[in-house]
Amino acid sequence: MPQRIALIIPTLDQSGAEKQFTLLATHLSKADFTCRVLALTRGGPYEKILQEHDIEVRILNKRWKFDPWAYSRLRRELIEFDPDIVHTWLFAANAYGRLAARAVPRAKVVVSERCVDSWKAGWQTFLDRRLIAGTDQLIGNSKSVVEFYRKLGIPESKLGCIPNGIELPVIEPVSLASKETWRSEQGIPKESFVVGYVGRLAPQKAIQDLIWAIETLRQIRPQCHLYIAGDGPERGRLERLVHAVHANAHVHFAGHVNKTDEIYRHIDAFCLPSRFEGMSNSLLEAMSWGVPCLASAIPANAELIENARSGLLFNAGDAVGLMQGLRRFIDEPELRHHLGQQARQRVSSEFTISQMVDRWVSVYRSLNAVNG
Missing domain, CATH: 3.40.50.2000 (Glycogen Phosphorylase B;)
Structure with missing residues (x-):
């Protein structure tokens, strides 16, 4: 039976994290994984690409920094989908997703951090620390991101690094x-x-x-x-x-x-x-x-x-x-x-897409093995 992956992200705007999110979702084997995308605030250009790959997308229409209605919708979505893995991307989704994942206690929680987030306010780093207990793996896209979260207090056993992947273009001579x-x-x-x-x-x-x-x-x-x-x-x-x-x-x-x-x-x-x-x-x-x-x-x-x-x-x-x-x-x-x-x-x-996807698959499978 395919693993169910709930992929949570704030938006599907055309930006770097959203691009990697979409590349991962669209390149996972459908024989091995069933994905549902949950966008907290809005869709965007990548919504259409996901749908063209027959990936279910739900938009939760979050309106404020803390929106109890959006949180409640996210919680209901997770209960209904009953994922094996809850995989969150970027701060808002990392916070909402880890809190809502408590409603599906058997699910493993993977957090994807994409930047050396020195911009974070004190309340945000406080929340990151408080949510460590609800995090099974925190994966950075570079060693410097991993080091930033190591200093924040994330245990070494929960840290990992998966670099971005990209499609190698065919280059033709330019006249x-x-x-x-x-x-x-x-x-x-x-x-x-x-x-x-x-x-x-x-x-x-x-x-x-x-x-x-x-x-x-x-x-x-x-x-x-x-x-x-x-x-x-x-x-x-x-x-x-x-x-x-x-x-x-x-x-x-x-x-x-x-x-x-x-x-x-x-x-x-x-x-x-x-x-x-x-x-x-x-x-x-x-x-x-x-x-x-x-x-x-x-x-x-x-x-x-x-x-x-x-x-x-x-x-x-x-x-x-x-x-x-x-x-x-x-x-x-x-x-x-x-x-x-x-x-x-x-x-x-x-730094190819296939290498990036294979590394995420290894994370998912290792957590599934823990689930037994």
């Missing part, structure tokens, strides 16, 4: 005409060297460091342009910064982009200057496309990029070091090519 057309469509001169960023525009992403680096670099390498794909709370401030330093002609805001393949096919380099991360999907994607990558040397990024072997690292917050890394990419095309090829090879050997 000069295609590059020039794409640049023209984005309002970028055709002879430009384009540095890309794809992701949420949030404070921890430190996009201002990247803008300062581009502004400095363009004084000596005027062909350098920055293409920013994404949206978020920092966008207005970043646009004002670009205007203030008169870099409008060199920094291009694309907003949210649904399909990013064309970006990775046409940019010359990718940069992720984050101050903290869990494991970046966009960095993995860029590496999988063979794009040379420059990233801050925070632990999560250093787990993906081996400095000077599969990319370049710089100290977080060091805009000068960031600029120097980009200048190397511009000046050393052979280095760019080598690092891009090694990045793709690293993804193909260690």
Whole structure:
């Protein structure tokens, strides 16, 4: 009989954790697992993908931080579904899910943490500690996330690490005409060297460091342009910064982009200057496309990029070091090519979807064995 897995997440928005959540749900063997997705607050783009794979999705319409009606609905859903595993993702779902799982005492509870959550308020870390007893496994997507929760007091026996997985794209040669057309469509001169960023525009992403680096670099390498794909709370401030330093002609805001393949096919380099991360999907994607990558040397990024072997690292917050890394990419095309090829090879050997799914299956089966 297939194991029943209740997968709980706040939303099905188009973001990194939701993408990994959906990849896992849609790649689990239907012969071995029956999944039900419970989205606390709302659906989103991934709802349709899940439904296309015949995965049942229930939206609970949570309205407030603590919504007793949503909690009651979640509890009833779990009682009715009677899962073998309750697998929660992200803080709200981790809290609601662990509390509601008490209604199905035979179910094992797996918590998925996706970031070094230094943003958490005191009441949130207090709640995390109080819910340890109701947690059978807490899985981080990077060693740095696991270390963060180890310091929070999660017992070693309950901790594990499963990196993100990604599909390796088929790469076809990009013609000069295609590059020039794409640049023209984005309002970028055709002879430009384009540095890309794809992701949420949030404070921890430190996009201002990247803008300062581009502004400095363009004084000596005027062909350098920055293409920013994404949206978020920092966008207005970043646009004002670009205007203030008169870099409008060199920094291009694309907003949210649904399909990013064309970006990775046409940019010359990718940069992720984050101050903290869990494991970046966009960095993995860029590496999988063979794009040379420059990233801050925070632990999560250093787990993906081996400095000077599969990319370049710089100290977080060091805009000068960031600029120097980009200048190397511009000046050393052979280095760019080598690092891009090694990045793709690293993804193909260690960060595939099948590897990610197999690791989760091992967790589920080990907990099922405990259930007997």
